[in-house]
Amino acid sequence: MSPSKKRDTAFQKCINPDCGAEFECALVTRGFKCPRCGELLDVCYEWDKVAVPRRLCDFGRRWASRDNPLDFSGVWRFRELLDFCEDRYKVTIGEGQTILQRNDAVAKYVGMRRGSVFLQYEGLNPSGSFKDNGMAAAFSHAKMVGARSSACASTGNTSASVAMYAHSCEIKCTVLIGSGRIAFGKLSQAMDYGARTIQIDGDFDECMRRVQEVCGKLGLYLLNSLNPFRLEGQKTTIFRIIEQMGWTVPEWVVVPGGNLGNSSAFAKAFYELKQLGLIDQIPRIAIINAAGADTLNELVNNRKLTWNEGRVDQAIIAEYYSELTARGFSPHTCASAIEISRPVNLKKCLRAIEVCNGVVLAVTDEEICDAKAVVGRYGLGCEPASAATVAGLKRLRSQGIVGSDERVACVLTGHPLKDPDLTVKYHKDRGGSFSNPPVEVANDVDQIIRLIQA
């Protein structure tokens, strides 16, 4: 390994400013961490060597040539903005055909004016979640480096996406999931797409530790969001939001906070677009934890942890994590996709908060379930973690942090069918404000008619 080796358009760089080691993209470091200091890595670009269009709207021309699979892909359509591998390695299964929906009913629910709230449905991806954006990029990198076998830890959506991409490009895959911690829709996908699915007795954080160990020992390609190439793909959600807003940026982007890959990737996207002169203003970001898995909220709001120009106060993190260990804490929320207490992208997310003047808050499971029912009733539906965005926006409005006429894009990360059990329970138990239970009636036409006319 030679950190200062001459590189191509793109290279990897350690996020620690006191290290700043650089590596070529073809190098796969152990666990995608800096071999010098153990910190996270970024994918960086020599922008003067990349043919980036002068205006963002120029990307729109690719709709005319969508018979080319790379132009059809909602990730690779923007390929100059994630230019780390040659076209021959690029993997696509048609990801990123997602919709930004203006939703005035949701705007009313959260206390905003008509025309202010937009829902970005990432659940419309092939495997039903935003993960496909990242996997298109990560599997392209896996092919570029000649990976034969891959692995990930997962709360569910990652395993579904990894399994789908792995079989499409003939790379073996193993997924580690926590016992009893995965929504049924997601587990069914991993099995159906042929992943070797290993359930361990533990939560996501324990799966995450184990998968890094296993990848290190067996040389498997790691597909969790520690992998910086995955985050490059996740930047494209932002490009598509901008595209669907007529190539303008919203004032706010609201995103659920789990392992913090999306928030990190979104801020990187905005930062790079600003650097390239393609946008004038960087939007603010709001990251929403579930109250039962609120590490980011605790560290940022209560313990005042900041990016601090890359010199993050490690002692604050270590102290909090040792407190969690001492009380045997395991996160618990109905939003299983964000049931994570040791987010791997924590430091990149702190940087995102700095770049985007971000805010963090935590919402209860009750708020999440009600918001999910509202998105279902008035929109296209979403999985529980996604609805944390709408619940979070409602809080941000009540606290006056978001103005009633600011344009806000809530990123809905997963499809409603990912977790049908929770949906059925919410509606059948009649406990929620928006419960819509089925009505039981005798098999009799008059009684059925009476009910319909009631």
Ligand SMILES: [Zn+2]
């Ligand atoms: Zn380093």
